[in-house]
Amino acid sequence: xxxxxxxxxxxxxxxxxxxxxxxxxxxxxxxxxxxxxxxxxxxxxxxxxxxxxxxxxxxxxxxxxxxxxxxxxxxxxxxxxxxxxxxxxxxxxxxxxxxxxxxxxxxxxxxxxxxxxxxxxxxxxxxxxxxxxxxxxxxxxxxxxxxxxxxxxxxxxxxxxxxxxxxxxxxxxxxxxxxxxxxxxxxxxxxxxxxxxxxxxxxxxxxxxxxxxx
Numbered sequence: 001x002x003x004x005x006x007x008x009x010x011x012x013x014x015x016x017x018x019x020x021x022x023x024x025x026x027x028x029x030x031x032x033x034x035x036x037x038x039x040x041x042x043x044x045x046x047x048x049x050x051x052x053x054x055x056x057x058x059x060x061x062x063x064x065x066x067x068x069x070x071x072x073x074x075x076x077x078x079x080x081x082x083x084x085x086x087x088x089x090x091x092x093x094x095x096x097x098x099x100x101x102x103x104x105x106x107x108x109x110x111x112x113x114x115x116x117x118x119x120x121x122x123x124x125x126x127x128x129x130x131x132x133x134x135x136x137x138x139x140x141x142x143x144x145x146x147x148x149x150x151x152x153x154x155x156x157x158x159x160x161x162x163x164x165x166x167x168x169x170x171x172x173x174x175x176x177x178x179x180x181x182x183x184x185x186x187x188x189x190x191x192x193x194x195x196x197x198x199x200x201x202x203x204x205x206x207x208x209x210x211x212x213x214x
């Protein structure tokens with residue numbers, strides 16, 4: 001209609017009036033690209049899983065570091081509210097005690113402290129690990145540095161909001177876990193396959209208070 005005639009007229013005013021057909025075509029292409037970029041930004045803004053950005057994540061990180069997660073705290077997740085909202089999800093059964101025991105095992109491994117297994121009911125982590133603000137912080141991606149077969153250092157990215165969300169691990173890693181998790185998943189002690197395949201659902205960091213020895 002009339003609106004379609006007004007658009008080229010506006011574009012014509014932005015040309016040099018010489019070879020204006022080619023210039024109008026270039027303007028139209030630029031407008032199309034801008035519309036696509038605006039549409040993508042709006043879609044990401046409305047979708048937390050893909051719109052999230054870690055603004056403090058460097059493009060180049062220390063190649064000697066195994067992995068890197070951003071340090072921003074722009075996307076907090078309140079743990080009690082999260083568990084209450086997803087109480088129906090069977091995959092979250094025992095989530096909190098297993099998370100605390102996992103963190104306890106990792107912290108004690110760093111501190112070279114022998115795991116304390118004397119408290120029954122898998123309550124050791126609950127006694128020694130506390131989350132600051134009862135929050136974990138979500139991130140868009142995690143970066144991994146590794147050495148290729150031809151001895152080159154390269155980097156890979158895992159992003160749960162994209163197709164780069166599937167990972168493969170050596171099944172031997174399954175035995176490196178807290179004893180309480182082994183008790184919950186005894187079958188992992190005898191890997192039936194050399195690799196473990198998984199889909200990464202989320203990436204988080206947490207600030208904890210450790211009250212144990214070490």
